[in-house]
Amino acid sequence: MQDILFYIFASLTLVFGFFVIANPFSRNPVTSAMFLVLTIISLAGLFVLLHAFFLAVVQVLVYAGAVIVLFLFVIMLLDLKAEEQRKLRTFAVIGGVISVGAILAIFLQSLASSPLHADELPLLEGGTAQLGKLLFTQYLLPFEIVSVLLLVAMVGVVLLSGKEAK
Amino acid sequence: MNLALLSHEWLVVALGLCLLVADLWTPASARRILGYVAAAGLGAILLYSLIAVRPELQPACGNMYVLDGLALFFKRFFLAAAIIVLLMSAEFFDRLQAGIGEFYALVLFALTGMLFAASANDFALLFVSLELITVTFYVLASFQRTRLNSLEAGVKYLIMGALSTSFTVFGIALVYGISRKLNFNDLAAVAPQFGGNRIFLFGLLLVLVGLGFKIAAFPFQLWAPDVYQGAPSPTTAFLAVGSKAAGFVLLLRVLFVAVPDITAQWSRLLIVISGITILYGNLCAIPQRNIKRLLGYSSIAHAGYMLLGIAASAATIANTTQNPGAGAAAVLYYLGGYLFAVLGAFTVICLALRHVENEDIPALAGLGQRSPLLATTLTLAMVSLAGIPPLAGFFGKFLLFKAALAQGPAHPAYYWLVAAAIAGVVISLWYYFGVVHAVYWSKEAANLSPISISRTMRATLYACVAGMFFIGLCPGPLLDCAAEAVKALRL
Numbered sequence: 126m127q128d129i130l131f132y133i134f135a136s137l138t139l140v141f142g143f144f145v146i147a148n149p150f151s152r153n154p155v156t157s158a159m160f161l162v163l164t165i166i167s168l169a170g171l172f173v174l175l176h177a178f179f180l181a182v183v184q185v186l187v188y189a190g191a192v193i194v195l196f197l198f199v200i201m202l203l204d205l206k207a208e209e210q211r212k213l214r215t216f217a218v219i220g221g222v223i224s225v226g227a228i229l230a231i232f233l234q235s236l237a238s239s240p241l242h243a244d245e246l247p248l249l250e251g252g253t254a255q256l257g258k259l260l261f262t263q264y265l266l267p268f269e270i271v272s273v274l275l276l277v278a279m280v281g282v283v284l285l286s287g288k289e290a291k
Numbered sequence: 292m293n294l295a296l297l298s299h300e301w302l303v304v305a306l307g308l309c310l311l312v313a314d315l316w317t318p319a320s321a322r323r324i325l326g327y328v329a330a331a332g333l334g335a336i337l338l339y340s341l342i343a344v345r346p347e348l349q350p351a352c353g354n355m356y357v358l359d360g361l362a363l364f365f366k367r368f369f370l371a372a373a374i375i376v377l378l379m380s381a382e383f384f385d386r387l388q389a390g391i392g393e394f395y396a397l398v399l400f401a402l403t404g405m406l407f408a409a410s411a412n413d414f415a416l417l418f419v420s421l422e423l424i425t426v427t428f429y430v431l432a433s434f435q436r437t438r439l440n441s442l443e444a445g446v447k448y449l450i451m452g453a454l455s456t457s458f459t460v461f462g463i464a465l466v467y468g469i470s471r472k473l474n475f476n477d478l479a480a481v482a483p484q485f486g487g488n489r490i491f492l493f494g495l496l497l498v499l500v501g502l503g504f505k506i507a508a509f510p511f512q513l514w515a516p517d518v519y520q521g522a523p524s525p526t527t528a529f530l531a532v533g534s535k536a537a538g539f540v541l542l543l544r545v546l547f548v549a550v551p552d553i554t555a556q557w558s559r560l561l562i563v564i565s566g567i568t569i570l571y572g573n574l575c576a577i578p579q580r581n582i583k584r585l586l587g588y589s590s591i592a593h594a595g596y597m598l599l600g601i602a603a604s605a606a607t608i609a610n611t612t613q614n615p616g617a618g619a620a621a622v623l624y625y626l627g628g629y630l631f632a633v634l635g636a637f638t639v640i641c642l643a644l645r646h647v648e649n650e651d652i653p654a655l656a657g658l659g660q661r662s663p664l665l666a667t668t669l670t671l672a673m674v675s676l677a678g679i680p681p682l683a684g685f686f687g688k689f690l691l692f693k694a695a696l697a698q699g700p701a702h703p704a705y706y707w708l709v710a711a712a713i714a715g716v717v718i719s720l721w722y723y724f725g726v727v728h729a730v731y732w733s734k735e736a737a738n739l740s741p742i743s744i745s746r747t748m749r750a751t752l753y754a755c756v757a758g759m760f761f762i763g764l765c766p767g768p769l770l771d772c773a774a775e776a777v778k779a780l781r782l
Contacts, residue, residue: 267415267416267419270419274423277430281429285433285436
C-alpha cells in the first residue's frame, strides 16, 4: 500500500513539476503557479509517507499557502504581456544549465557516497508529538507571546488596509 | 510556570485587550479619553511594581525568563516611557486618521514586548520579544496612512526590520547548531570551549548585527533618520526611547550573561563601533533642517555614547578592576536622563508643530514668545542631550567617560575613544544650539499666536523638566539603582 502511494505521489510530483516549467496547455504564468501548488501538495504527501507529519503540514501551510499567494501577487503586478513574448536568451540558458548541472552533480555524489539499502528507520526528530509537547511545556511563554504578535499583525493589517473611516 | 512573576506583562496585555474591546463601545468623540485611562492603568502598574516587586533573582519558565534587578530597572523605565507616550498620543489624536483606540493598544503591545525583552534569558524569548516590538512598530510608524512620509517610514522600517530579523535568527541558528544551547546561563557554561569556533563566533556576530539595528549603531543606522522623520511623533518618541533601550538591555544580557568570555575578546570591536557611531551621528546631524531627522541622527550619536559604556565594561571582564560594573551602570544612568530629554523634546514637537506639515526647524521660530513653557522645555532637553551641567545628560556622559578612562591604562585605545566622544560632544553643541537659536532668536517668525496647552500636557512637560533636573542634580538614587541592577550581569 505504502509503495503504491509512494509511486503515485512521486509521479504526480514529477508530472506537475514538469507542467510548472513547460505547460503544453497554456503559457499563462498563473497556471504554472497553480501547478506549483499541486507539486508542493504531492511533495507533502511524500513527507506524510515518511512520517514527517509536521514537515508535511508546514509544507502545505507555508509553501502552498503563503509563498504561492506571494508568487501570484507578483505575477499579477507584473506586465504579463511582455513576459509571454519574451524569447529565450543564450546567457540565461547557459546559466541555467550550469546551475542545474552543479546541483545534479552534488546530488549524485551524495547518492553515491551513501549506501542504498533498507536500514532501520532512524528515530525521527521533530515529530508533531514532540514538538507539541515542547511548545506547551518548555516554550510555552514564547508561544503565548506569539499569540499577542499575531493579534498585533491582525489589528495592523485591518487598520492599514481598511477603507477610510469617516 | 510562576505566573506571579510575570505580573507586569500580563497586566499590560490585559490592559491592551481591554482597550481594544472598549474602543468598540466608545463613541468617537470620547476615544481620546481611552489614552488617559491607559496611562492611568500603566501608572497603577508602575506603582505596584515600585511597591510590591522586590529585585531578587527569580527565574520563571525554566529559567527562560528572569526577574532580577536589571529586568526590574528596565521594566520601570519602559512603563514610565509608555505613560508619557500615551499622554502624548492622546494630544496627537486629531492627526491620526485611523483608530486612535488601536494606537493606544498597539503602544501597550509594543510595551509588552519591551517588558519581556527586559527579562529575556533565552534566545527564544529574545527573538519573540524583539519581533513583538518590531512588528508593532511597523504598524505604529505607518499609522498616518494618508501621509506619504509616514508610509515611507513604515515601509523602510519594515524592510530594514525584516533584514535585521533574518540576521538575528540566522545567528541564533548558528549558535544553537554549534552549542545546542538557547538559554543564556547554559550558554555561559559552555561558551568558553567554543571561543575558537569560527561558526559560533559568526553566529554571535550576526545576533549582534540584529541588535545593532535595534539600537541604530553604525553601520546599521541607515533606517533611523528616515523612520524618525516620517513616523508620527509619539511613535518616534517611543522608538527613540523604548525600542533603543530594549536593544540595550538585550545587548547587555547577551554580552555579559551569555558570552562574557567572548565579549572580553571583542572589546576592540566595540570600541571601533562606538567611536564611529558617535562621530557619524554627530557629523550627519549638522546639516539637518528637520527637527525629527536631527533627533534621529542625535539618537545614533547617543547609541554610540552608550556603546562606549558597554565597551568599557567589556574590558573589565578580563582584568578585574575595583569597580567592574561602572560602565554598564553608567549606561543605565544615561538611559534615565535620555528618557526625559527625548520625551520632553518630542512632546514639544507634538504641541508646537501641530499645524505645520513638515517639522522643520525654522517653524520653531518665535516659540519663545508663543509659549515660554514649550520653549524652556525644548531648550532644557537640547541642553541635556548636549551634556551641559547641571542637567542629566552631563552627569551621564561624565560617568561613561570616567568608566572608559579607567580602562585607559591597560588599553590605550580607550583614550582615543574618549577623545572621539569629546569631539562628538563639541560638534553636537553646534546643532543643539541651532535649535535653541531658532526658538529664541530667529527673526523669521510668521505666526506669533500663543499656543494653548492642556493641563495633562503641562503636567507631562513639568515631569520631563523635573526628571532632567532631578537626575542631574541628585544623581545618587538613580545611580544606586543602576549599580544594583548591573549586579545581575557577570562583570
